[in-house]
Amino acid sequence: MTQNLQNQQILLSKRPEGMPTEENFEFKNTAVLAPENGQVLVRTIYLSVDPYMRGRMSDAKSYAEPYKLNEMISGGIIGEVVQSRSDQLSVGDKVIGMLGWQHYNVIEASGVRKVDDTIAPLSSYLSVLGMTGLTAYFGLLDIGNPQEGETVVVSGAAGAVGMIVGQIAKIKGARVVGIAGSDNKTAFLEKELGFDKAVNYKTAGNINDSLKQACPNGVDVYFDNVGGEISDAVMSLLNDFARIPLCGAISSYNRTDGDIGPRIQPNLIKSRSLIKGFIIGDYSDRFDEGIQTLAKWVSEGSLKYEENIVEGFENVPQAFLGLFKGENLGKQLVKVNDEITNQE
Structure with a gap:
C-alpha cells in the first residue's frame, strides 16, 4: 500500500531573525514508511499553526525544545488511520496528536488519541475542544x-x-x-x-x-x-x-x-x-474536565468559535506567517487532505 503513496514534509531550513519568512521553510519529498508492529499510518487532514511555534524556531532556552535545523517541524494534527498494525486503532479511525508537518506520519498507536467526529467537527479538536x-x-x-x-x-x-x-x-x-x-x-x-x-x-x-x-x-x-x-x-x-x-x-x-x-x-x-x-x-491531568x-x-449555544481554514499543504508557511500579521479570526488551521472514509 505505501509503495503508491507520495509524501511531502516541511523542514526548518533556517532560524529566523525577527519576523519569519518563507525562506525559513523547506519542502522535501520523501517515501512513506510502512508501520511496524504496534504502529499506525496516519494521513493528515487538519494541521494546526500556533504562535508558540515561533519560539521553537529559535534555539533559545524555553519550555519547549527548539526545532532542529533541517529537520521536520511538528505540531497538532488531526488525521485518519489508513493502515494499522495495532489492536488499539483501526483503519478509518480519526486521531489527534503532536505529529510532523507532512502528509503521512507513522506513529506508535499510543502516541495519538482517537476522537469522535460524530459529536463535534474534526477541526474543533484543534480549536475550541483542543x-x-x-x-x-x-x-x-x-x-x-x-x-x-x-x-x-x-x-x-x-x-x-x-x-x-x-x-x-x-x-x-x-x-x-x-x-x-x-x-x-x-x-x-x-x-x-x-x-x-x-x-x-x-x-x-x-x-x-x-x-x-x-x-x-x-x-x-x-x-x-x-x-x-x-x-x-x-x-x-x-x-x-x-x-x-x-x-x-x-x-x-x-x-x-x-x-x-x-x-x-x-x-x-x-x-x-x-x-x-x-x-x-x-x-494535562484535567483535560477531560475541560x-x-x-x-x-458549545452544545448549549453559550460558547461560539471561529476557525480560519487555509486549504492546501503548500500554504502551511503562509498560514503560519499570517498569525503575526493579524490575518486570522479565531483558530488558524490548514486543511491538508479530505477524509477518505467520507468519499466512499
Whole structure:
C-alpha cells in the first residue's frame, strides 16, 4: 500500500531573525514508511499553526525544545488511520496528536488519541475542544478566577484563545472588554460574541485613554496574550487584588531590540495583583474536565468559535506567517487532505 503513496514534509531550513519568512521553510519529498508492529499510518487532514511555534524556531532556552535545523517541524494534527498494525486503532479511525508537518506520519498507536467526529467537527479538536480552548478554560478559571460583576480584559481577543476567554468570562457573569486589531474584529466581538466593549488598538489613538473609557471601574482580570504596549496600558488600570493569567507575548516574538518597556512591579505591588505565566501542559491531568465543559457550552449555544481554514499543504508557511500579521479570526488551521472514509 505505501509503495503508491507520495509524501511531502516541511523542514526548518533556517532560524529566523525577527519576523519569519518563507525562506525559513523547506519542502522535501520523501517515501512513506510502512508501520511496524504496534504502529499506525496516519494521513493528515487538519494541521494546526500556533504562535508558540515561533519560539521553537529559535534555539533559545524555553519550555519547549527548539526545532532542529533541517529537520521536520511538528505540531497538532488531526488525521485518519489508513493502515494499522495495532489492536488499539483501526483503519478509518480519526486521531489527534503532536505529529510532523507532512502528509503521512507513522506513529506508535499510543502516541495519538482517537476522537469522535460524530459529536463535534474534526477541526474543533484543534480549536475550541483542543489546546486553544483548554488554554482559555484553565488560564481564565484557574488563575483569573473571574467573579460576577468584575471587569475582565482580554488582549488578542479575536484570536483562537482570546475569543474563548471572553465568552467564558461572560458565562461567569463578568463584564468583558476585548482588544483587537481591526474594526471588523471588534464588531465581531461585540455583535456576535457578546463582549461588552471592544477596542481597536490600531485606531484608538491613545490606548491608555481608550482603555480607561472602556474600563471605568478598573480591571480585575487581565488575560494577556500579547504583551507590549497594550499590556503596559492595562497594568495602569489594575484594581486591588487583580489577577493576570500570562498566556502569550506575541507582540515581542519577532522583535530583535529587547522590547524594553515600563516597569510593572510598582503597579503589581500597589494593587497586590497576581501575575502567573502558564502553559497548557500544566493542566494535562484535567483535560477531560475541560473538554467536557467546553463541549457542553458549545452544545448549549453559550460558547461560539471561529476557525480560519487555509486549504492546501503548500500554504502551511503562509498560514503560519499570517498569525503575526493579524490575518486570522479565531483558530488558524490548514486543511491538508479530505477524509477518505467520507468519499466512499
